[in-house]
Amino acid sequence: MKHVWQDGRLIAPEDAHVAIADRGLLLGDGLFETMAVYNSRAFDLDAHLERLASGLGLLGFGQTVDIHKLRAGIAHYLASEAASSAVLRVTVTRGAGPRGLAPPKAPRPAIFMTLAPMPPTREKPLSLHIATVTRRNEHSALSRVKALPYLDNVLALSEARAHGADDALMLNTRGTIACASVANVFAIRDGRLQTPPVSDGALPGTMRALVLSLSEQAGLAPVENSLDFSGLGEADHVFLTNSVSRVTEARLCNGTLLQRRAGAALDRLRGLIASRFDAA
Numbered sequence: 459m460k461h462v463w464q465d466g467r468l469i470a471p472e473d474a475h476v477a478i479a480d481r482g483l484l485l486g487d488g489l490f491e492t493m494a495v496y497n498s499r500a501f502d503l504d505a506h507l508e509r510l511a512s513g514l515g516l517l518g519f520g521q522t523v524d525i526h527k528l529r530a531g532i533a534h535y536l537a538s539e540a541a542s543s544a545v546l547r548v549t550v551t552r553g554a555g556p557r558g559l560a561p562p563k564a565p566r567p568a569i570f571m572t573l574a575p576m577p578p579t580r581e582k583p584l585s586l587h588i589a590t591v592t593r594r595n596e597h598s599a600l601s602r603v604k605a606l607p608y609l610d611n612v613l614a615l616s617e618a619r620a621h622g623a624d625d626a627l628m629l630n631t632r633g634t635i636a637c638a639s640v641a642n643v644f645a646i647r648d649g650r651l652q653t654p655p656v657s658d659g660a661l662p663g664t665m666r667a668l669v670l671s672l673s674e675q676a677g678l679a680p681v682e683n684s685l686d687f688s689g690l691g692e693a694d695h696v697f698l699t700n701s702v703s704r705v706t707e708a709r710l711c712n713g714t715l716l717q718r719r720a721g722a723a724l725d726r727l728r729g730l731i732a733s734r735f736d737a738a
Contacts, residue, residue: 459471459539459572459573459574460539461535461538461539462474462570462571462572463531463534463535463570463571463572464568464569464570464571465568465569465570466531466569468535468538471572474570476551476568477553477554477568479554479555479556480551480553480554480568481551481552481553481554481555481561482549482551482552482553482568482606483551485559486605486606486607487517487551487552487561487606488517488549488550488551488552488567488568488605488606489510489513489514489517489549489550489603489604489605489606490547490548490549490550490604490606491506491507491509491510491547491548491604492545492546492547492548492604492701492702493506493545493546493548493664493701493702494545494546494576494701494702494704494735495536495541495542495543495544495545495546495573495576496543496735496738497542497543497738498536498537498540498541498542499536499738500532500536500546501701501735501738502664502665502668502701502738503529503532505664505667506548506664506701507525507528507529509603509604509662509664510525510548510550510604511523511525512602512603513602513603513604513605514550516599516600516602516603517552517605518561519552519561519565519567522565522566522567523550523567523569528548528569531569531571532546532548532571535571535573536573539573541573543576544573544574544575544576545573545574545575545576545577545702546571546572546573547571547572547573547574548569548570548571549569549570549571549572549606550567550568550569551567551568551569551606552565552567553565553566553567553568554566554568576702577702577703579703580703580706583706583707583708583709583710583718584623584624584625584698584706584707584708584709584710585622585623585624585625585708585709585710585711586618586623586624586625586626586627586638586708586710586711586712587617587618587621587623587625587626587627587711587712588626588627588629588635588687588711588712589613589614589617589618589626589627589628589629590617591613591614591616591617592610592613592614592628593610593628593629593630593631594610594628594629594630594631594636594637594659595630595631595659596630596631596632596636596657596658596659597631601636601656601659601660601661602656602661602662603661604661610628611626611628611639611640612639614626614628614639615639615640618639623710625638625639625640625641625698626638626639627643627711628659630658630659632658632684633686634654634658634684634685634686635654635658635684635685635686635687635689635690636654636658636659636660637654637659637660637661638698640700641663641698641699641700641703641706642654642660642661642663642665642666642698642699642700643660643685643696643698644669644696644697644698644699645685645689645690645693645694645695645696646678646693646694646695646696646697646720646723646724647689647692647693647694648694649677649678649679650678650679650680650681651669651670651673651676651678651679651680651681652681652682652683652685652689652693653666653669653670653680653681653682653685654682654683654684654685655682655683655684656682658684663699663700663701664701665699665700665701665704665705665731666699668731668734669699669705669727669731670682672727672730672731672734673727675726675730676723676726676727676730677723677726678723678727687711687712690708690711690716691711691714691716693716693717694717694718694719694720695707695716695717695718695719695720695721695723695724696708696711696716696717697724704728704731705724705727705728705731707724
């Protein structure tokens, strides 16, 4: 990464600074989106910007961010960096404000973008650990957007790594599975493609939406229903999705071996996703 994009300017990473009174820094008052850059374009950009706009509306300062101008800024940044394959993160905070929780009456958002190398495709299936140190609050509106405070996810992943697992499964307040630390959870069972509904605390992920839309073409019936540990153990296949890693299989959960009997359907799904990337 040669430059970062900050408030409409391309600057060296060491010259990028956040104000000491920035509410994103002090209070986590902001949002972010992470997306895959493929063939020099941000994949599924419309879906990411739609979720960002929805989140900004939820936080109450959507009218201060010009999404069309932000889209143009993304295109300019990717072209300037000659980014053919990368991971793009867009971060928006409410900007600086006075001391206290009350938002400023006239916020001036801080917007910045960074690029990172695309991680290599993972070939080895994941081992999972069900986090006990924290839970996903499905009753919070923030569970439906990518808000800056991600410490629940950090704690869950740290616990999983301490138990020798690759990723954490996060339960909601009712004890059913909501998501992984940075991914949505899917299970294939008897020809059905199951995933927790948003009402269970699942983030409405962009790759989640794409997988659900392509499932019937892969010969699977999409079903949004609550999942628990026993449901994973009885599934034909379990996998995680996010916008960067796409689809990653799981092989263990809390030391229990997970079945991998729906490989053909999963391969069809992967092929359909790859075709969408190529078409974009």
